[in-house]
Amino acid sequence: MTVLPDLFPGTTSVPFAHGLAAHGDRTAVITADGRVSYAELAARVDATARRLGRERRLVLLVGANTVDALVVHLAALAAGHPVLLVPGDHPEAVQSLIDAYDPDVVAHPQGGEWLLDERRAVSAHELHPDLALLLSTSGSTGSPKLVRLSHENLQANAESIAQYLDIRDTDRAATTLPLHYCYGLSVVHSHLLRGAGLILTDLSVADTCFWDLFRAGRGTTFAGVPYTFDLLDRVGFATMELPHLRYVTQAGGRLAPDRVRRYAALGRAAGWQLFVMYGQTEATARMAYLPPHLAETRPEAAGIPVPGGSFRLQPLPDSPDGSTGESTDENTGELVYSGPNVMLGYARTPADLARGRTVHELHTGDIARRTPEGLYEIVGRSSRFAKILGLRIDPGQVEAMLARHDVTALCTGDDETLCVAAVGAGDSEARRIARLVARDCGLPARAVRVRILADLPRLPTGKPDYQAVRALTRPAPDTATGPGATPDAVPESLRLLYARILDRTDVTDESSFVSLGGDSLSYVEMSIQLEERLGHLPAGWHTTPIRDLRPPEQAGPSRRRTLETSVALRALAILCIVGSHIHVFGIKGGAHILLAVAGYNFARFHLTTAERRVRIRRGWTSIARVALPSMAWIGLILLLNDDYTLANLFLLDGVTGPDDLKSGMHFWFIEALVYILIAAVGLLSLPAVDRWERRFPYTLPLTLAGLGLLTRYDLVGLPAREQIPDAITVFWLFALGWAAAKSTTVRQRLLITAAALATVPGFFPGDPGREAIIMAGFALLVWVPSLPSRERLNQLAGLLATSSLYIYLTHWQIFPLIDGFSRHLAFLASLLFGIAYAAGAARLTRAVSARTRAGGVRTR
Known part of the structure; x- marks a missing residue:
């Protein structure tokens, strides 16, 4: 294999990029698809370098955590071509930088392949000999302001990091950060320098597949920004078995001292070290690190300069306390860094690519204090x-x-x-x-x-996205546009819709139905209204931010619509329940379908990425929205006749109610649903279960369904079904619905469907028709997300589904008043009365909420 320096004699390049072959057959990259040795990686880099040619050209690389993107990056660095590395997940930013810098070569993925779009054979730009890499400091905005980094910057920074982290050729680092981000890139560079391995993935640490790959690859290290540690808390990192983990690094923003202390203690107990680091893109990546043995005692410190670097403190002309004049404290000032990893300077136009070094030391903009022990602490940010x-x-x-x-x-x-x-x-x-x-x-x-x-x-x-913070805290406009609004006005109209239906005053463009606390009772109305306004119902709309909800570009006047299957099942189920009770027809099984739908919606609306206390609070709110209207209606009827008892009023008939009162079981479904929800929310309030659910969102409900089958088949010696609460024997249906919502693959959906088809038969001996209806409804829920419909049909189904709880509650008292005259009229009256009760309950709830808010304003 040709060695690149021989191929391009006299070319200035990055040594670690063209020295890959020296590491031989050691594993260089591990992906979910297999492994790549250093020899294989070097061969691919060499071939791509030849493709790029001898003439230096500006190569724009669309960043991605893939072997193809890594090969292009290394080939360009090895052959001396300056790389403009851009975020691969923001097409607008990519196009903005293409327009601003007119690169000679654009490397990007297309249709599963990686393409080198060679726009010209000779560069249109004058490129300084030292220029190696261009990175943005502004995230993914596509800003034309770039940091110019040299070959020496990249090599020196990689060597410095490898030295203080003691990176070994046996290390395996997972790519938890994007390639286009200087921190993520420094992980790649420093490990390739030492012949270590990369576990190359774009999976989040919140994904169980990430940890499966990490363990399979014998991962020894990963990097994280503060938000990464939020995710680690959520997935139960503290209890994970990671036998090969040697150290964890943190940078990209300040991690709270108490969390530094906690993770350092966790590492000490588990046998790994925590390196807290400080850096900026302008310093290639790193400027300081906190020695791990100080993390528990000095967690507030940024640490000491990296090898080869140094700090000085420049006095502040205007101190944070409002005084003027230069600070007299020589141990506090703006932190200024010097070292071989300081950038060449900034680029704002293509003409700047010809410039050499314009920066010799880096004014960080951070206010720091030097402690007597020689540690540096960041105490503020002058530019903020x-x-x-x-x-x-x-x-x-x-x-x-x-x-x-x-x-x-x-x-x-x-x-x-x-x-x-x-x-x-x-x-x-x-x-x-x-x-x-x-x-x-x-x-x-x-x-x-x-x-x-x-x-x-x-x-x-x-x-942190501070631009988004400014946008989110802007005062909301007073007016909204109608359905015919321009695309820019759509979010404004939708904000008002969300605010009205969810009774919230804090709706922003970043809000989603789930983040605002929407549940199954408000879901139906919102989905119908949204489908009418947008002309379609986007997949996953309940977790989609409002700003991303748009009508189709070619929206026409067609009245054809779709109806979500869960909504259709709720509407059909309540029709079957009421119609069967009045003997208009005999289609049974609706209540049991509703239990599966309840589990499905519980998983969708409550088991989000929100922290545990938020999820639990929303869960109890949903329980109250079922229990309180039920108790109010039963209490009213209790005053009028003797059909019910106090056990019914407190939803305890299944536990303590008299067995000889047939009307007592009118509300078995509501009792079962409330008991099941209380059990589910109570279970998830346990930190260990909360962590398990986040790590294994599909496995947990499947396990619970398996436990529920013990009672469904009476394998634990329970009394007869009529002597115990129905919640105990029907819980498995709720759990299967929960698992269905968390099914993400065909295999998982097949398993859930098979479980339902195997366990529903025999639950109603002698009534195979009811069992067939339950199985058919469940299969629709799992496999058919939406059904073809019409606008009027959607409105009717939405009205019935939204009011289903109230129809179920009240029909027992309404139809006996009329069915002696006409069963069909009794059927219709039961539906209408329940819809009216639902509307009244919603209006009362909003009035109480508005009065509560008004009282809060007066108090303030």
Whole structure:
């Protein structure tokens, strides 16, 4: 194999990129599809370098955590072609940078293959001999401002990191960050330098498949930004068995000291080390690291300079406390870094690609303090300061203050307002946060805007998205457009729709139905209204941000619509239930289909990525929305006649009610549903179960369904079915519906369907028709996401599905008044009365909510 320096004599390149073959048959890359040795990787790099040719050209590479993208990147570096590395998951950013820099070669994936689009044989640009890499500092916005990095920058940074991390050729690093992000790229470079292996994947640490690959690849290390550690908490990282893990690195933003301390202690107990690091793209990647043995005792520190680098503190002309004049504290100032990894300078136009070094030391913009032990601590960010009403505010300090009050938040500001996005729930929490911020900063309340969110906005790298924070905290417009709105006006119209149906005042373009606490009772109305406005119902709309919901480009006047299968089943089930009870027809099995649908919707609306306390709170809210209207109606009837007992009123008939009162079992379904939901929410309130569900979202309900079959087949010595609550014997149907919602592959759906087809028969001895209806409904739920429909049919089905609980509740009292005259009229009257009760309950709920909010405003 030809060695690249011989192929391109005199070309300046990055040594580790053209020295791959020296590592021989060692494993270089591990993917889900197999392994690639260093010899094989070097051969592919050599072939691609030949393809790129001898003439230096600007190569725009669409970044991806794939072998093909890695080969193009290394080939360009080895052959001396400057690489403009761009985010692969943002086509707009890619096009923006193509338009701004007119690259000579564009390397990108297309149709499962990797293409080198050679736009010209000779570069259209003058390229400085030292220029090796161009990276953006602005995430995925496509900003034309780029960092110019040299061959020496890349080599020096990789050597420095490999030295202080003690990277060995036996290490295997997982790519938890994007290739186009300097932190993720530095992991790749430093491990290739030492002949270590890369576990190349774009899977999230929240995905169980990531950990399967990590274990199979004998992973020894991975990198994380602060948000990565949020995900690690959610998936139960602390209890994982990772026998080969040697160290974990953290950078990309400040990790709270208590979390640094906690993860360092976790690592000490499990036999791995935590390296907290500090860096910027302008320094290629790293400038400082905290020696692991100090992580538990000095978790607030950024650490010491990386090998080959040094810091100095430049006095501040305007200190954060509002004083003027240079700071007299020689141990505090703006942090300035020097070292061989400092960038050449910035590029804003193609003409800048010809420039050499314009920067010799890096002014970080961070305010730091040097401790007596020689450690550096970041205490603020000069460029993030906001001057509001004459007061100089450090948003980073505001975030730290809120963290001390157990509030996870991002903060930014302009000349007039301090903007805070925080994780929480409700207007009362927003008011509390606003009071804390105003008091701490000395600002009037009107200068603080708070937006409560289910999750904080993040860039694809996991870093905070402060531009999104500003957008989210802008005051909402007062008017909205109608169905004929332009695409730009659609989100505004949808925000008002979501606010009305979900009775929320904190709806933003980033909100989704699930993040706003939507549940199965509001889902139907929202899906019908959304389908009417958009002309179609996008797949996964309930978890899609409002800003991404758009009508089709070629929307026409057709009245053809689709109806979600879960909605159709709810509507048909309540018709069957009421019609069978009145003997209009005899189609039974609707209530048991509704149990499967309830499990399906529970998984979709409550088992989200929100933190445990939010999920549990929403679960109890849904239980209340079933139990309270039921108890209100039963209580009213209890005052009028003796059909029911106090056991019915408190939904305890299945547990304590008299066996000889036939009317007592009218509400068996509601009791069963409430008991099952209480059990499910109670189970998920346990941290260990919550972590298990996040790691194994399909396996957990499947396991629960298996446990439910013990009672379904009476394998545990239970009393006869009529002597125990129905919830015990029908739970397996709810669990199968839950598992169906979490099925992501054909194999999983086949398994769930087979389980239903095997276990439903025999549940109703002598009534195979009922069992067939239940099995058919379940199969539709699993395999057919939507059914063809019409606008009028959608409206009718939506009305019935939304009101199904209330129809079920009230029909027992309505139809006996009329069925002696006409069963069909009794059937219709039962439906209409239940719909009216549902409308009245919804109106009452919104009125109480509005009065509560108004009371809160008056109190403030």
